[in-house]
Each structure stands twice: as C-alpha cells, then as structure tokens.
Amino acid sequence: MRVIIIGAGTGGLSLAHGLRRAGIDVRVFEKEPTRMHGRLGHRVGISPAGSYAMQQTVPPEVFDLFVATCARSPKYFSIVTEQMDEILSVGDIGDSEIDPVDSEKSVSRMTLRQVLLTGLEDVTEFGKQFERYEESADGGVTVFFADGSSVTGDVLVGADGARSKLRKQRLPQARMEQTGILSIGARLPSTPETRALVSEKMLHGVTLAMAPKGMGAIIHVMDFKWDANGIKPRTAIADADIIRSWSGRQYDDSQDYILWAIWAARRWYPEDPEKLGPEELRCLALQMTEGWSPRFRNLIELSELNTLNSINIRTSVPLEPWESSRVTLLGDAVHTMTPGRGVGANTALEDAALLCKRLVEVRDGKRDLLEAIHSYEGDMLEYSRHVVLESRKQMDERDVIHKPVIGRAVLALMRTMMRVVNHLPLLKRLMHRKQMQLRKISDAGAIERQRAQMA
Numbered sequence: 001m002r003v004i005i006i007g008a009g010t011g012g013l014s015l016a017h018g019l020r021r022a023g024i025d026v027r028v029f030e031k032e033p034t035r036m037h038g039r040l041g042h043r044v045g046i047s048p049a050g051s052y053a054m055q056q057t058v059p060p061e062v063f064d065l066f067v068a069t070c071a072r073s074p075k076y077f078s079i080v081t082e083q084m085d086e087i088l089s090v091g092d093i094g095d096s097e098i099d100p101v102d103s104e105k106s107v108s109r110m111t112l113r114q115v116l117l118t119g120l121e122d123v124t125e126f127g128k129q130f131e132r133y134e135e136s137a138d139g140g141v142t143v144f145f146a147d148g149s150s151v152t153g154d155v156l157v158g159a160d161g162a163r164s165k166l167r168k169q170r171l172p173q174a175r176m177e178q179t180g181i182l183s184i185g186a187r188l189p190s191t192p193e194t195r196a197l198v199s200e201k202m203l204h205g206v207t208l209a210m211a212p213k214g215m216g217a218i219i220h221v222m223d224f225k226w227d228a229n230g231i232k233p234r235t236a237i238a239d240a241d242i243i244r245s246w247s248g249r250q251y252d253d254s255q256d257y258i259l260w261a262i263w264a265a266r267r268w269y270p271e272d273p274e275k276l277g278p279e280e281l282r283c284l285a286l287q288m289t290e291g292w293s294p295r296f297r298n299l300i301e302l303s304e305l306n307t308l309n310s311i312n313i314r315t316s317v318p319l320e321p322w323e324s325s326r327v328t329l330l331g332d333a334v335h336t337m338t339p340g341r342g343v344g345a346n347t348a349l350e351d352a353a354l355l356c357k358r359l360v361e362v363r364d365g366k367r368d369l370l371e372a373i374h375s376y377e378g379d380m381l382e383y384s385r386h387v388v389l390e391s392r393k394q395m396d397e398r399d400v401i402h403k404p405v406i407g408r409a410v411l412a413l414m415r416t417m418m419r420v421v422n423h424l425p426l427l428k429r430l431m432h433r434k435q436m437q438l439r440k441i442s443d444a445g446a447i448e449r450q451r452a453q454m455a
C-alpha cells in the first residue's frame, strides 16, 4: 500500500511518521519551495491530548526532540485592560518541565515543522503544489501537481490545511463560514529594549487584553532554550544534548520573541486588513489601538515588518457523513476551526494518529481499506464537530461583547467581576483550580477517547 499525503503541516507529517514506523510506503508533497518557506504563523499550543496523539505516531527520539525544543512554559495568565492595567492574574500555571506528555506546551511553528520533518527528509518533496486527482478503475489514485508532474498511490490524504484544494474536489459540499472576526498580529525580537515594554508577569506569561468594542489582544513572550550564542545556561543537560545534536536546527530561525495579536469584529475596521501590505497593516493596527497603552503600541511599532499578517477568522460548517473512498482528509482541510480554544493542531494530531492506526490495520489484514477509512471518518467527524462548534463560540461577531452599546456594559460588568475575584486570593485560587480541572477533564476525555480508538 502506498499512501500519498498532500501537505507537510502538523497533521500530514505526523501521519507520515506513523505510517513509516509501521513500514508502510508513504510520500508527502508540499507546495512550499523549501522546508524553510511558508507563512506558518508564530506560536502553537500543544495540549496533553495533542502530545499523546503525537506520541502515537512519531518515533520516540522525535517526540523527545519536540519536548526539548518547546519554549519555556508560561508562569502567569493575566487579563488586562487596553491600558495594560491588571484585571485578573493567576500564577504558577506552567508545568511543561514536569511531564513530557501531561502538560501544556508552547512551540514555535517553524520549530515544530523542522522537528516533524526530522527523519522524513527522504519521503517529503517540496515545490509540489497539488492541483487535482483522478481515481482509476483498478483502485489507484493519481495526483497531478502544478509543475506538470504526477504520482500514483493507493490512498490519498488531503492534509493541505484550511484552504484545502483537495477538499474542494473531494467534498464540494463542504462550506466555510465567516465569523466576522478579523485579526492582525506580528512579532518582534525579545531584546532588553523590547522586554522593558512589558511587565514582569507579561514577560513570563500569557496576557490577554479585554478592550472596548469587543476588541481583544494577546501578548505572548516566547523564551527558547537557545539563542544566537547557542544553548542558554540553566537548560537541562538532556535537553541541551538533544538540541545540540539536532541537524534540523540549521533550518529553524526561531529566536526569543514577543508575539502580539489584536482582533475585533469587522465593523470596527476602517478598511479590510486582508487587502493590505505589512506597512499598511502596522498603521491599521496602530489606528485600531489609538488611546491604548503607549507601551503596547510601541510593540506594534517595533514589530518585524515581514511578520505582520492578518487573519480573516473562518470556521468550517460541520459535515454530514459521506461515502468513503480511497481519498480522505485530515486536520484543517476537513475541520477548520477558530483559534478560540487553541485546539486545531491538537485535533489534526488526533486525526493523524487515528487514521494511521486504521491504515496499519489494513496492512495487517484486519480491515478492508474502505471500511478502515470509513471508520476513521466516522469517528473524526464526531469529535471534530464538537470542537469546531465550541471554538466558534469563542470568536463570533454576533456575540454581545461586539455590539456598540450593550457590549460596553457587558465589558464593564465582566471587568468588575474579575477585579473582585483578583482581590480575593482564596476565591481566585478556587476559580483557577476549577478552570484547570475543566480543562484537564476535557483533555483527559480526549485522551480517553484516543485510548479507546487505539485499542
């Protein structure tokens, strides 16, 4: 059995590892010209469920590499006003140095790509833009690329992300919806000058700003275990050895940085960010944050121009089951979700682990190919529907917080309640514990589901 995967993203590469480990012939085709190209974004958070899924597919040494190359985990989670005044802050939230699987991890997207490419260099081809496929009567699938070349396999997996061309052909009924929320973001190097612009808690944590008009902002400081001079002091010896001996590091330009993003309902933007170049995007971000803390606006001013980007946040409409074939999909290609819950990559990793398991069962003669793909698609549709809908609730311009008058009243009420909690340490601890418990329960549920699927 030869499996062709379109897209060398989180889900596609994870699946490729699992198939390769099982001895199945796999080839990955990526449209970007080299492994260092691509507008990958900046940071991605991997939850225990995502780590668990990744552990099912990638070789142990690649998983160790993933853990070693994550950024240091945040210590604080803070909510602030647009003036960067604290509304609520909880400490001691980081745990990534405790358990390699059961912990929230922050990783640079470019690092994650290079980590996942480790060991797959000989089966991944860059500069291969998928155009279309044809299924033949003898059971083969032929893929045609923009450069005029083609390749034939037995199974085709579309892991080509939110704008999937493969989805358009395989599932023309699939629909994407606008959430009406637009975002602008960028990053800037973490230097003594830029670090002076953020508070101590921001420096060691994740900070969310709740601003008028339903506007939000996030500041994330990514602190890696290496810098331009090599491995930083106080890095665990085991991690230092892994990072030092990793050849993929030469392709990864990730250095400590400060990441910011703002978002708001479309109605509050004076012009469409999607139509603007980086310099105009910076001006627009400054215009949108007029009257905000000068320090925050300084971060915008000091951003690296080539990192400024805008995102029109869209979501897929959950699909009804379809008749399975040798052509299937995973990750954003089949269930794009808003970043509201930060679980898109985690779900892509779960898809990869599950599809891998089903294809290995085919190789072992335990299942028929179409029945295996049907079983994967059934389970994947069910769990992804839930997270797509939950993620949408977090980012939707119809939410009352985005309304002109009532939105302001709701914001004031929320801020007051949070400030009260912030001044009552016992209540704050209880609420934080409850929040963490809920997150752990939802994550433990995802791991439990994966264990059952893998059994």
Ligand SMILES: Cc1cc2nc3c(=O)[nH]c(=O)nc-3n(C[C@H](O)[C@H](O)[C@H](O)COP(=O)(O)OP(=O)(O)OC[C@H]3O[C@@H](n4cnc5c(N)ncnc54)[C@H](O)[C@@H]3O)c2cc1C
Pocket (backbone or CB within 6 Å): 006, 007, 008, 009, 010, 011, 012, 029, 030, 031, 032, 038, 041, 043, 044, 045, 046, 128, 129, 130, 131, 159, 160, 161, 162, 163, 164, 165, 311, 330, 331, 332, 333, 338, 339, 342, 343, 344, 345, 346, 347, 348
């Ligand atoms: C602002 C933001 C923050 C987020 N934060 C988080 C988070 O904290 N945690 C989390 O779990 N998720 C997060 N997500 C979601 C996450 O980024 C995605 O769900 C995840 O990257 C999907 O992985 P994937 O493998 O399906 O697709 P991708 O990682 O997007 O990979 C798709 C690959 O396919 C390639 N490709 C596309 N078209 C073609 C073609 N025609 N031919 C060949 N190759 C092609 C692309 O170049 C790319 O390499 C966030 C998303 C956004 C927008």
